[in-house]
Amino acid sequence: MTLKLAVVGGDGTGPEVVDQALRVLEAAAKSESFQYATQHFDFGGQRFLDTGRVLDDSELDTLKQFDAILLGAVGHPGVKPGILERGLLLKMRFDLDQFINLRPVKLYPGVETPLRDKTPADIDFVVVRENTEDLYCGNGGIARKGTPQEVSTQEMIATRFGVERCLRYAFNLAASRPRKLLTLVHKTNVLTYCGDTWYRAFNEIGEADFPGVKREYHHVDACCMYMATSPQRYDTIVVPNMFGDIITDLGAAIAGGMGIAASGNLNPNFTPGSKNSTGGPSMFEPVHGSSPDIAGQNKANPLAAIDSLALLLTETGRARGHDAWLKAGQRVTAAVQNVTPKFAGKKLDRSGFSTSEIGQMVLDAL
Ligand code: IPM
Ligand code: MN
Numbered sequence: 001m002t003l004k005l006a007v008v009g010g011d012g013t014g015p016e017v018v019d020q021a022l023r024v025l026e027a028a029a030k031s032e033s034f035q036y037a038t039q040h041f042d043f044g045g046q047r048f049l050d051t052g053r054v055l056d057d058s059e060l061d062t063l064k065q066f067d068a069i070l071l072g073a074v075g076h077p078g079v080k081p082g083i084l085e086r087g088l089l090l091k092m093r094f095d096l097d098q099f100i101n102l103r104p105v106k107l108y109p110g111v112e113t114p115l116r117d118k119t120p121a122d123i124d125f126v127v128v129r130e131n132t133e134d135l136y137c138g139n140g141g142i143a144r145k146g147t148p149q150e151v152s153t154q155e156m157i158a159t160r161f162g163v164e165r166c167l168r169y170a171f172n173l174a175a176s177r178p179r180k181l182l183t184l185v186h187k188t189n190v191l192t193y194c195g196d197t198w199y200r201a202f203n204e205i206g207e208a209d210f211p212g213v214k215r216e217y218h219h220v221d222a223c224c225m226y227m228a229t230s231p232q233r234y235d236t237i238v239v240p241n242m243f244g245d246i247i248t249d250l251g252a253a254i255a256g257g258m259g260i261a262a263s264g265n266l267n268p269n270f271t272p273g274s275k276n277s278t279g280g281p282s283m284f285e286p287v288h289g290s291s292p293d294i295a296g297q298n299k300a301n302p303l304a305a306i307d308s309l310a311l312l313l314t315e316t317g318r319a320r321g322h323d324a325w326l327k328a329g330q331r332v333t334a335a336v337q338n339v340t341p342k343f344a345g346k347k348l349d350r351s352g353f354s355t356s357e358i359g360q361m362v363l364d365a366l
Contacts (some may be wrong), residue, residue: 003029003316003325004272006066006281010044011084012290013355014072017305020359021070024335027366028313028328039066039085039282043088045290049128054087060095060280067272069096072308073290085127086138087241097279099162099266100169101129101244102311103287104232105251110341113254114321118231121246123255125234128170129244131265133162134194136241156196158240163201169268172236179235182206183216185223185243195360198240198283215244227254260340262307264315271320282319284312299356301343306362307336320361320366335365 007022009015024223029036041059048054061070068090074084081196092098107113107123115123140154174182184202186196199217206215216233219224220243226233227250239247264302265283272281286304294300313329317324339361353361 001034001320001322002067003034003068004155005036005267006063006067006069007038008043008071008074009040009230010072010074010290011046011076012073012292013300014044014074016072016296016355017286017300018070018072020302020362021305021309023359024332024362024366025309027363028332031331031366032328034322034324034328041088041108042311043075045079045084046053047275048084049076049078050088050279054084055091060091062163063070063092063096065272065281066281067320068281068312070305070312071283071285072305073286073288075290075292078290088330090136091263092280092283093304095279096265097132097265097270098267098282099130100167100263100264100266100268101127101131101241102266102315103127103129103244103251104262105234105248106312107255108337108340111256111260112317112341113256115228115231115254118254119251122230122232122291125231125250125251126173126236127248128166128173128236128238129165129248130162130238130240133157133159134241134362140242150175156191156194158197158198160201163198164205167201167205168209170236170264171205171213174213175210177235178331180212181214181216181235182221183218183234183237184237185218185220185237185239185247187220187243188217189219193222194240202238203262209305215224217352224250227251246289250277256340258288258304258342259301260303260336262304262311264308264311266315268319282312282313282315298356300355301353303340303343303362305366306332306359310336321363331366332362335362338362338365 007019082162104126107120138158143151186195270277310332316326
């Protein structure tokens with residue numbers, strides 16, 4: 001079986017960091033002897049400025065023929081905020097039904113954390129962020145704009161269906177980890193409708209189907225405090241979209257910084273070519289953005305992109321039952337862990353090494 005990969009370098013430093021991930025893919029595929037094929041797509045700010053097109057429905061359909069998508073970054077200083085985010089990134093997440101945003105928060109050995117006295121044993125959890133609902137739906141509007149009577153609304157959406165499939169994924173993940181602990185993070189004391197849907201579903205599903213998984217509940221503000229003071233409280237966190245966005249930046253910060261944080265937008269129900277599948281393939285991307293200030297200078301740290309490739313190989317290998325991809329993913333993770341201590345805690349462009357030098361170090365570690 002050939003791993004079919006759609007590659008979207010995107011804007012700014014995106015293409016540079018993705019190039020290094022592809023070098024690592026070539027080496028990993030060779031050592032685990034599997035075939036892969038890549039196709040590049042030029043979606044992003046530059047194409048939008050040149051053509052006015054962000055992402056067409058026919059292009060989305062094309063993406064559905066791939067096993068996975070590797071994305072660098074989107075965001076362009078010449079494009080108004082919201083256009084690329086909604087039209088490209090969120091459109092892919094929503095229309096390909098990537099309903100899980102998986103964001104590991106793991107302090108690798110030798111990596112410095114800003115939290116005094118915390119070690120890799122204390123910072124090792126994974127955040128399951130719901131990825132298709134909540135404040136991200138874009139329901140709402142603005143009326144009497146520019147007048148003193150201006151009014152705007154943006155609604156928080158929680159559907160039982162969306163909440164339940166996310167919770168089930170999180171329970172299964174928690175059950176597969178040694179601590180068997182799942183923490184729901186919300187704000188049920190204020191968000192008494194959406195919070196209620198999440199809280200009841202959490203307890204009903206847990207009680208009925210996952211009696212072996214211990215359940216905890218934290219308000220999101222308390223969660224921020226605990227992540228900074230006692231991150232060892234967490235093993236698996238499940239959280240709605242917007243709170244998940246916020247706490248995973250904090251998570252990246254305590255585990256060594258944005259330069260090394262990886263993520264996967266997963267559609268666990270998708271198999272290419274299967275008539276029973278809904279949506280499309282999963283997409284893997286660094287948590288960081290396009291850093292236009294240092295674009296094209298071979299300065300950005302590619303470790304987050306390379307670690308996202310590792311996650312891609314591992315998750316896609318597991319989902320498709322393809323051991324060679326899975327093994328390659330684990331080897332790339334190990335190589336990244338090996339190299340990371342030299343670069344963690346540094347700004348994306350302050351490592352003292354070039355993008356391609358860091359890529360080469362991962363290749364050497366492989
Ligand atoms: C992220 C980003 C995106 C989000 C933006 C770019 C739309 O911050 O992936 O965390 O809010 O989800
Ligand atoms: Mn974010």
